[in-house]
Amino acid sequence: MDMNNEITSDELQESQAGEIKRLTLELKKTKRKLLSLEETLARNKDTFSARQTLLKAAEGEKQRLESAMRSILTNCPDIILIFDKSGLMAFCTDTFVNVCGISASGLIRKTPYNELLTGRVSGEITDVLYQIFSGTSTLKQTVEYNEKVDFSGFTPRSYSIQITPLFDSNNKPDGAMMFFYDSTDLNNAKQTAERANESKSSFLATVSHEIRTPMNAVIGQLAILRATGLDDNQMKLVKGIEKSSNNLLSLINDILDFSKIDAGKLDIVNDWFDLRQTVEQLRSMLTPMFTEKGLEFDIVLPEVFPPCISGDEKRLSQILTNILSNALKYTEKGRVVFEITESSRNGDCIEYEFKITDSGIGIKESDLPRLFMSFEQLDLVKNKKVTGTGLGLVITKNLCKLMGGDIAVESVYGEGSVFTISLPFKAGTIENIGTETEKAPAFKAPDAVCLIVDDISVNLEIAEFMIGSTFDIKCDTASGGHKALDMAELKKYDIIFMDHMMPEIDGIETVRKLRKGNSVNKNTPVVALTANAISGVKEMFYENGFNGFLSKPMEISKLAKVILALLPKEKILQ
Template sequence: MTRYGLRARVITLTLAPTLIIGLLLSAIFSFNRYHDLERQVINSGLSIIEPLAIASEDGLKNNSRESVRRIIGYAHRKNSKFVRSIAVFDYNHDLFVTSNFHPNFESLTFPRNEPIPLLVTSNLNDNTLVLRAPIISESGIISSPRGQQNNPAMGYIAIELDLSSLRLQQYQEIFSAFLVLLTGLGLSGFFAMRLMHDVTRPISHMKNMVDRIRRGHLDVRIEGKMHGELDQLKNGINAMAVSLSEYHVEMQHSIDQATSDLRETLEQLEIQNVELDIAKKRAQEAARVKSEFLANMSHELRTPLNGVIGFTRQMLKTKLSNSQTDYLQTIEKSANNLLTIINDILDFSKLEAGKLALENIPFEFQETLEEVVSLQATSAHEKGLEITLKIDPKVPIGLVGDPLRIQQVLTNLVGNSIKFTERGNIDISVELRSQKEDVVELQFMVRDTGIGISERQQAQLFQAFSQADASISRRYGGTGLGLVITQKLVSQMGGEISLTSRLHQGSTFWFTLRLHATDMPMSELIESQVLNQRSLLLVEPNMQAASITRQTLAQQGLVVTYRSSMPDEVETFDYVLLNLAPNRSNEVGKVEKQVEQALLCAPHVVVGTPSTALALSDHLIQKYQIHCVTKPLSRKKLLQTLAANQESLPEIEIEIPINTETLPLTVMAVDDNPANLKLISALLDERVEHVITCTNGKDAVKQAEARHFDIILMDIQMPHMDGVTACNAIKKTTLNGNTPVIAVTAHAMSGERDRLLKAGMDDYLTKPIEEHVLQQVLMHWSPHTKEDELQKLTIPAQTEVIQQHLISEHSNMIIDWQAALKQSANKEDLAKEMLQMLLDYMPEVSSIVEQALENENFEVEQLIHHVHKLHGSCSYCGVPRLKNVCATIEKALRSGNTIEDIEPELFELQDEMEKVTASAQPYLVESES
């Protein structure tokens, strides 16, 4: 009823009972009266027919029709109002006599094939009632015994009654009941409306008053005289209005008071905010001064330390006595330890200031981790520790992230494990926790069997300049920054780090990272069928190392048999892999005996030696003409060594064929860096007929307007006019509108190729340029290459080249002479000349950097120009560390960072240039000799 108003509810509740009761009473009255009238007519008919049946006996018996007619005629006339006809029938159902003519006597007779009933029967139709009574002979009743079959009825009398007047009277009774019902409903409705008028008007008035109170008119009151509950409701509403008015006044007073208090609080907060802002600026200035101090101090300390380390290494190359060699090695080790501490402090200051930028580049995951293990192996093997690396086979080969920082995190954790472990294993494992599309979540774990850490000490591990206890620093050394830097690096890469440890039972450090998988093509280890189904005996005393090695070999299809030591009985295999434990028990005689046993078992023997046993490796190679690999075993080196042992196998590395014939092409090379331009020109001279060089974009456009070129190699970052602008200008010229323009850039970043191609470039080359890649590009874009040759031509994916360079760039070597030779087409004179040009240019860059650090108004663009030029030169000189620093600075400056923001990196750049200068002379001298 909630959908209806009070008026509808009152009317409904008032009329509904009246209507229901009236209908019931009217129905009962009409029904009873209807049947009473019918019974009254039937009784009247019975009172007529029964005497007539008795009176007609004698006439029917004596066959006196006249006497019977007089009797029934008299009865008909006497009851003519409702009697239509009276007829007498004999026992054969034939009409004996009737009071009047009837059109259808059949309706008055019984069916002829049925006996005459001995009781009065009736037959009611719509407007007629037929009564039939038997005429029974008295003598028949007396003479006939009970139960005889003879019927005593002589005949029967039938009377037809007219019910029209009865029906009219019945309808009158029903109509009267209906009128009474309507009268009752009308009276109920009248009283209900009267009640509604007396109730709803006051209620509506009170509703309007309540609505006004709701809108804020708290001074209104309900007036007028009311009765009963309505009067109580009126008084309640008025009392509520009074209470609301008083509460409103009190609340307004409270609001005014609270507003006043809030205004005072805001004024105090404003004062506090000003004080906090001043304190924040002071703290920022203090942090800047601290960072600047740390950067300056690290620079000032590293400069002489680099000199000490460099000249110590030079002295170690000279002829020295044993004691002098020992002293110099101690000096070098101490200086390196001090340099590590200084680098930790610098990294910590960068992380604390939020200035450490992460790379996002493709890299080969397993090789990146194997580099860490290889670098840490010497320290582990010197203490007799076995170090292992296990990578989940489900981890993708190629990932995108910052390999250098991943290596730094692992190096810190593995270094700590080695430092605090005296015997046992250092086990590194990587598991794939989840992979959704190209996003992989990895869990790295470093387990050791060292001294362990108590729960109380674990709470202090990730605090700066703190260690488990004071004795740790005295016994093992260190700054207490390693784990803090590790934690911050992991957090910055989107992961988390933790540990589980028990005192005297070892520790397990683990951290997680989210990286992106890449479909970048990676280098194949060997042909898949080379080692398939070959038998190999693996001899490895360490169970953990044996399990990992077996998994690696089994994945390549080898059938591996494992033994912890060389078996006494001779068994036949294709290979024997004999791994030596990293301890002092590897006496030459014992090892030789094991090798001789291995040679009896297989024609091809590979010995895995600790990284501290290089002399033993050389001895075994010279004496037995076998292969030795350094532990921990690199997957790639191990499989290539096994494949190289098999004489019948195809070559492991498949070189891309290079067409050495000179192509009939005219090529223009554009680069603002003289060293880069010289190398590109040298590479092109061997491959094309004519080479034109330009040092900037404007000159290139002028040359393109003057003559036609078959191909143009265009540097991107150039002063005055960059490569993209020059490319678009050349495309508008008449002579070179369709000439392919190949972008040449040192930026090996993801998405760089697509960006340059969309900008108008036709293809893309990454510095340093690989010879076979250059040859393939020239042949691909040459107008003289035939269609069938073009279809067979496969241009190596630039991402592979990028990946190779990125791996080399993250090398720890100051000068990678092998990379320099490779980048100079294996021309030693050209490599020497390129390195010398770099050395000649570095003083100019150093001067520019000093000016930038001293002059606050120094132009950033000028610094970007020189750093970019130095970056390009580094691409061809095999100086990965210097190239990395240049790339970091250039990227930071182009991202909008100020010179002040990258002061530590600029100091690091100067340090690296000094290191390159100090390390370059031996290579130049060797080249000359």
């Protein structure tokens, strides 16, 4: 200020500058604040918009779910009941309302579960529901019951009933759902199918028996005819009939095996056997055939074999015979090599690989997928001369699978094929197989007397011939169980051969009566004869008083072993 107390221009300027600075700062702060507010508004606007989008989407989803729920409740053909956590009915399908003859679902809304269900379902089900709604249940998953329920009061129907406890998003109990599926028609269809299956099984067993029996009779009588001293021409004819009969039997066996596989009825019968012996039998059977065709046939074996292995020897032979026969059929020159190797071993579990390599016509790559299909024969033009039903390989593959293994093939068309069969077995010890593997020594038993029982006369003829001519054993015959029991009362036999399937009284019943009775043959050894070896049948015979078991057609070597084992030692002449 000057001497007159007036503000000087410097002071004014300074004051103005200060004010400008203050205002500038204030403006800066205000702008900053405005910017912040604008950002907040913009952000809130975005937030609101995004929120509205999500809420709209959520509402849309809710309506979609409600619509779907409504549709299910109206249209579902099954009974669904949904109870809230207090056990009161919240929702049900219209089917339930209709089946119960209720006018409207509203009438039963909030009805307690026990009022709706007691008397209709079992106490077990209402107990489960009680536990769920009282909070004492530990059930977390669906439980299922099968019961007859009468909703209408007229006709009970079979239902598969599922009870599912419900939980909310916090995993707290939130009620229960019951689902009733009317299984009446399904059960009826199942029973019909089961009956049909039983009929099929019964048919298979009958056909098997009815076809094989006369075939075995033909083959057996041919064997008898052979021994009657035929000239060369007659022998040639007999051999021809034998060959055709064996082919027919093989064909029939294939068809029956295929039917059994299709019906799931083919059994694998495991027993201890010597693999080396099995291979030697194949060698004996097949080598002449290969030689006749001018083919080399080599068998390569592992250095070490266990004393025995557990498996189905018959089916293994069938598999190997089939593949080797095919190799023989489809190879015109060169060689076939049959190699066995131990592919893996784990304790007493042993897996063998059977590899058959031929220099035959091979298989086209495009045909490989059809190789194991039924009734398929490949390259029909080239293989016009080759006979067969086309079932061999499909049976072989199925047998491999049933035995826990598999078959694979590699082939080059025009050069040859390699079939590799892998099968698991259990290795055994000498104790498992005992002396069974040893070939029975030749013997006669002229002082021994046996009784042969079979309802089919030709079978009696064949058995009598085999036993009498091979072992000099005197044979009596009986055409049925009753006759056998009568004869057993009158004469002491050293051994009895008993057929299984006979009319009036079967072999098992006959033996049961024999053992219970007091005849001189009460304890005579009895050998079961059966045409159909299935799993467990051997054990069944032993449990019912039999001492031995032979499958038809009888093999001389097996017959010899059984007789040696059961005849009194003093009657054997070696």
